[in-house]
Amino acid sequence: MASTATIAVVERDGFVESRHEGIVAMVAPDGSVLATAGDVDAPFLARSALKPLFAATVAERLGLAGRELAIASGSIVGRAEQVEVAAAMAQRLGVEPGALLCAPRRTRWIDAPTRLAAICAGKHVVLAAAAALAHDAAGLAYTDPAHPLQRELRAAVEARSGVTSTATATDGCSAPVYASSVLGMARAVRGLAATGDDEALAAVGLAMRTDPWLVEGPGAPDTVLMERLGVTAKFGAEGTQVIVAPDGTAVVVKVADGARRAGAPVAIALLEQAGALPTGSLAAVEGELGLLQHGGSAVVGRVRPLL
Template sequence: MPAATDPASDATDLRLARTTTIAVVDRDGFVESRHEGIAAAVAPDGSVLAAMGDVDAPFLARSALKPLFAATIAERLGLAGVELALASGSIVGRAEQVEVATAMAARLGVDPTTLRCPPRTTRWMAEHSRLGAICVGKHVAVAAAAALESDAGDLAYTDPAHPIQVELRAAIERRTGVASTAAATDGCSAPVYASSVLGMARAVRGLAGTTDDAVLGAVGAAMREHAWLVEGPGTPDTVLMERLGVTAKFGAEGTAVVVAPDGTAAVVKVADGSRRPGAPVALALLEQAGAIPSGSLAKVAAELGILQHGGSAVVGTLHPLL
């Protein structure tokens, strides 16, 4: 495996991207672990406020792309409210979340058996079902949009060559301002398209409703209003939105997106794929920019699971390094 040294203009994956230490974890002052990664923060106008590591290197934002996908097809499907939040979310599979997915599929005329997301059973579900899949909202929405295409032939809606996927990829490129140099298969079987950390930060600032991208602003508003559908009660993204008023969306393998109410946006990619440091580093970047109140990270540290304990005492924490 090539060493991660200097960034290359033709980098195709994280092996060729320059990373930096973005966070350390201490125990009684002894640093016992560290996380490498890439992070960027942009102002409401898209100008760069902070850049750590190779922010222009291609990476897979995974489920953090869902709000951008939802914004691309929302209007033609009439998505709003809980449906728009679900299409943007990664659910834990609570019964009330499955109920929304079931109603959404019925309204849009999507047969659940035709969905290509993997079925699962959670402790809140009575049966194994695709309607409880973590990515069910995205799949229902994309399947419904794909059904409106007249020239797809026999292509599955998850095929990168399907017209709906071609459109989604183009929309990611348009909103990020970055050519997508690669595509891969996400854990839910749908395509995921490469972007860059900086490009993602510029795209997702529209979730605050402070740009002229009205549909993306509507997506962000739905996510904040129905935060329980973006992940689930007590989980990091839902906690951040309910307690801090930001817009938050994680992606597998260490992607974290957090957007302040004024449109300042931070995106983090953790090199080792861990989720733990992503949101804390993003919050620290937003605090540093003055976009959210000082002490916001400390306010939710326990719920983000970054405090280190020795018995019942707190003896350390994860520290973002900016």
């Protein structure tokens, strides 16, 4: 594991009960570095935080817009209305649900397991559709890193991040995930704001903010952040959190122990310090994000960012 810094602690009645180590990078809208902690140039796996970059890469050829862009970038909880959006997109793109290579999933909102309820269903629908248009695939599955589409996606991540990917791994949904760096990811995702010149990525960000319920789900952290603060937010498994302020200031956090809870408060606190979010933004959402520590009905502590 790359070198890290202590980025947040959990306090209870003033006692530090636990702490989170991690790597953090914040960049300005022009990509210049505003703050770092830990080895921001070390390779890491952004996991599902790569989805908006993937969606931007294939959006034009598939005619993706609006809710389709949002769910293609999302990690859904599997509500019935989310499955309906995924099903409609699959039908429009001519993708049979049985052809998807993500595992079927059953949730409390639907009656039977279906691949269209998978956390990465939106991504898999657009990958399957885009792969069908690829030439010289030689019978490769769309999740094979050697598939022309996957080579293109990897190159797109490298181009937007400015970092050559040094490793490929298999994500939980069976699709490839490409190593980048925390600083490179921060520079890549700043385009999700409406202020940049990356039109494809800006369209993805707008779709995510317009329909945040398709990026995760009502009451879930990324959806709450976008609804309450107007940011663009996307988590990745094993402790990655991306948050982009409306002006394009971007923070990427990688929590070393893989826990999710420290990512958002650290990112929001840094964006407040940079003036990219109003003071009090973290306080406004920490209850909904589950960051407050309770003793009965009383609040006795919280997850406190240290940067």
